Amino acid sequence: MQPPRPANPPPHVYSSIGYDRAAARRLDSAWLRDALRAPDTRFLPMHGLKPMFVEDETGPRACFVDAAALAGFRPDPPVLLGLVEGRPVFAVDLDGEEVAGGTYLELRQATAGLPAVEAGLLAFARALAHWRLRNRFCGACGVEMTTTQAGHARHCGACGFDTFPRTDPAVICLVTHGEHCLLGRSRHFPEGMFSTLAGFVEAGESLEQTVRREIEEEVGLVVDDIHYRSSQPWPFPQSLMLGFRATAPLVPPVVDPAELEAARWVHRSELVDPDKRPVRLPNPDSIARFLIDEWLYGEGSCGSG
Ligand SMILES: [Zn+2]
Numbered sequence: 001m002q003p004p005r006p007a008n009p010p011p012h013v014y015s016s017i018g019y020d021r022a023a024a025r026r027l028d029s030a031w032l033r034d035a036l037r038a039p040d041t042r043f044l045p046m047h048g049l050k051p052m053f054v055e056d057e058t059g060p061r062a063c064f065v066d067a068a069a070l071a072g073f074r075p076d077p078p079v080l081l082g083l084v085e086g087r088p089v090f091a092v093d094l095d096g097e098e099v100a101g102g103t104y105l106e107l108r109q110a111t112a113g114l115p116a117v118e119a120g121l122l123a124f125a126r127a128l129a130h131w132r133l134r135n136r137f138c139g140a141c142g143v144e145m146t147t148t149q150a151g152h153a154r155h156c157g158a159c160g161f162d163t164f165p166r167t168d169p170a171v172i173c174l175v176t177h178g179e180h181c182l183l184g185r186s187r188h189f190p191e192g193m194f195s196t197l198a199g200f201v202e203a204g205e206s207l208e209q210t211v212r213r214e215i216e217e218e219v220g221l222v223v224d225d226i227h228y229r230s231s232q233p234w235p236f237p238q239s240l241m242l243g244f245r246a247t248a249p250l251v252p253p254v255v256d257p258a259e260l261e262a263a264r265w266v267h268r269s270e271l272v273d274p275d276k277r278p279v280r281l282p283n284p285d286s287i288a289r290f291l292i293d294e295w296l297y298g299e300g301s302c303g304s305g
Pocket of ligand 1: 138139140141142143156157158159160161
């Protein structure tokens with residue numbers, strides 16, 4: 001039997017795939033003015049963090065409309081997401097009003113089956129919306145800020161402070177020992193689910209130091225042989241997951257109950273058959289699942305750590 005390919009290979013879902021971010025256009029006011037009126041420009045309606053979807057025979061698809069469909073709405077200034085096949089695409093918050101046939105949904109409720117270009121655009125729109133909602137007022141003087149750079153900056157007219165979207169780096173690591181891998185369970189996970197270990201990077205830390213610290217804190221193991229694998233934007237709400245693999249001695253994990261509910265070593269043979277797994281693995285859209293599948297089914301799966 002052919003082993004399955006790892007789910008969600010890099011560039012991972014929610015990355016910028018298949019579109020041009022067109023960063024230089026964010027400051028080009030003449031181009032933006034024309035783009036907002038052009039008949040082939042597309043707008044993604046948003047309500048807070050939720051993009052609008054329409055249903056087709058494959059399930060939910062991102063709902064993109066033209067400027068004419070927004071006549072009668074009074075949206076906030078549109079946010080430039082980029083160019084898809086040369087056509088400008090903007091996100092626009094309609095404050096809960098619905099375009100005919102569309103429904104607002106949480107992005108992760110609708111990811112399965114979304115084309116990669118749509119998942120990337122929607123993740124980008126969600127990340128910017130979250131940043132905008134949390135940065136209404138100036139962090140230096142408290143005055144309400146205005147949006148600039150086609151939605152990619154906020155400016156304080158009182159003190160001149162500018163702020164830009166932030167991304168929080170977090171490491172995520174599959175720990176292995178030969179034919180075993182270590183999986184942990186947070187109390188927030190769905191029933192039966194175990195995953196890789198993860199944690200946020202602290203100020204003054206390298207990524208490798210974060211991997212070592214987090215794993216030692218969570219399960220009491222000292223890891224070695226730390227290797228970077230790939231990264232995934234994770235706009236839930238504003239992380240960048242940096243994926244690693246590391247090795248540790250095959251000794252029982254000592255779980256910190258403040259961090260995890262449980263952790264266990266699982267043998268490769270227990271995970272290979274999806275119908276016989278003793279644990280539920282993370283969703284296929286996550287880099288956590290990729291790191292596990294890559295070890296199980298991808299390169300390096302023939303007995304290496
Ligand atoms: Zn200010």
